[in-house]
Amino acid sequence: MTPLKIRSSTIARLAVAFAAVFAMGPAHIAGAAGDVTAGRALALKNCVKCHGTDGKGDGPAVAAEHLSPPPGDWTDKEDMSEHPDVFLRNIIEQGGAAMDKSLRMPAFGKKLTPAQVDDLIAYIRTFSK
Ligand code: HEC
Numbered sequence: 001m002t003p004l005k006i007r008s009s010t011i012a013r014l015a016v017a018f019a020a021v022f023a024m025g026p027a028h029i030a031g032a033a034g035d036v037t038a039g040r041a042l043a044l045k046n047c048v049k050c051h052g053t054d055g056k057g058d059g060p061a062v063a064a065e066h067l068s069p070p071p072g073d074w075t076d077k078e079d080m081s082e083h084p085d086v087f088l089r090n091i092i093e094q095g096g097a098a099m100d101k102s103l104r105m106p107a108f109g110k111k112l113t114p115a116q117v118d119d120l121i122a123y124i125r126t127f128s129k
Contacts, residue, residue: 034115039123042116046108055127067104074127081128088121 043051050067052059055074062070072079090098092112096105108117 034118034120034122036119036122036126038116039119039121042112042120043123046111047120050104055124065104067102069102071105074124077128080125085121088124089117092117092120 044053048059049061050059050065051057051071051074052062057071057073059071061067074080087099091101091105093107093109095107095109096102098107112120
């Protein structure tokens with residue numbers, strides 16, 4: 001085999017590998033956007049009592065449990081654009097206390113998988129699109 005042949009077959013193999021990754025779609029690449037439908041289901045179960053079904057931070061627990069400060073408004077585009085995904089991930093996984101925020105925001109890092117947190121972040125972002 002000439003060096004040229006080796007190189008072209010290597011390139012061909014790489015091309016196949018890249019094509020396979022692209023065919024899988026971005027959702028399968030680590031750290032890519034989560035699934036909104038799955039995120040909505042997780043939020044209904046774990047978050048809406050405080051954050052509200054409309055994401056405005058006005059769930060029934062806000063008044064019932066005297067949450068002060070209340071959860072933020074996920075429909076506020078300006079506010080939400082100041083929160084990078086890593087902030088959302090950290091406060092969801094580690095809770096408000098770890099982020100110098102309200103102690104009433106629970107930590108879900110032991111309850112939810114990283115992929116589920118991706119799903120929640122994707123869902124939260126729909127309110128400010
Ligand atoms: C017991 C009430 C409660 C529950 C349940 C709760 N949160 Fe929160 N969350 C809060 C409060 C209160 C804050 C406001 C923290 C602050 O600003 O000091 C907050 C803040 C946040 C923030 C930062 C932006 C904002 O809204 O202020 C995110 C993101 C968040 N929560 C996501 C979630 C997710 C996702 C869930 C469900 C998996 C959840 N929370 C469940 C009370 C709650």
